[in-house]
Amino acid sequence: MKNEYIAKRKAVRKFDNTPLSAELLAEIKDKIKSVKPLFSNIDYSVELVEDKNPPNQNARYYLYFNSRERDGAYENIGFIGQQLSLYLCSIGLGSYFRMSKPKVDSNSNLSYVICMPFGKPAEPLFRELSEFKRKKLADISEGTDIRIEAARLAPSGFNGQDWFFVAKDGCIHCYRKKPNVIMGFMKNKLNCIDMGIALCHIYEESDTFSYKKLDTAPEKKGYIYMGTVI
Incomplete structure (x- = not known):
């Protein structure tokens, strides 16, 4: 990386x-x-x-x-x-x-x-890649873009990894899971912060980076569309 x-x-x-x-x-x-x-x-x-x-x-x-x-x-x-x-x-x-x-x-x-x-x-600063407890790429993404691997390794609140990425036509469309009613406010805040963290990892791995909402982004059932890396 x-x-x-x-x-x-x-x-x-x-x-x-x-x-x-x-x-x-x-x-x-x-x-x-x-x-x-x-x-x-x-x-x-x-x-x-x-x-x-x-x-x-x-x-x-x-x-x-x-x-x-x-x-x-x-x-x-x-x-x-x-x-x-x-x-x-x-x-x-x-x-x-x-x-x-x-x-x-x-x-x-x-x-x-x-x-x-x-x-x-006062504890180890680093870990081996095999020590990351993360979901598989297939569980959090569709399509292929090597930068999504960096997003997969990003930390998230309670290690929830409540994001999803769709790579298509050189873009990465970004989504977060819809929270349930009980955890609504807390999850909304955490998931938005988490999305920013994952986007930072994509940014770090990009030659050029811009991010904005598109009217043409595909819908993803059970998720909220956040924006697109172009």
């Missing part, structure tokens, strides 16, 4: 919570400024915050992802967040996505969406 970390990163939840150097934190803040959003017209912010007294093996550092509430906001955050997760992995730091907000103040006037605890790992 073009981005080697797609095929070996793992969620890290145990940390050596000693402080990172000022230089490394500055590099991370610079990277935050350079990430590509999925939708450039949605206001968002990424805050790097510190818990100076973290419990044993909890993260000392967090990225808070905040956004204006509008269509596409959650996909946008997933897309941005996964770029940063892959970057952190590339510099030897572990991370994972977490829904609940830690008790560390935020300075953003935008709505909190999700956070990413990160830091020096």
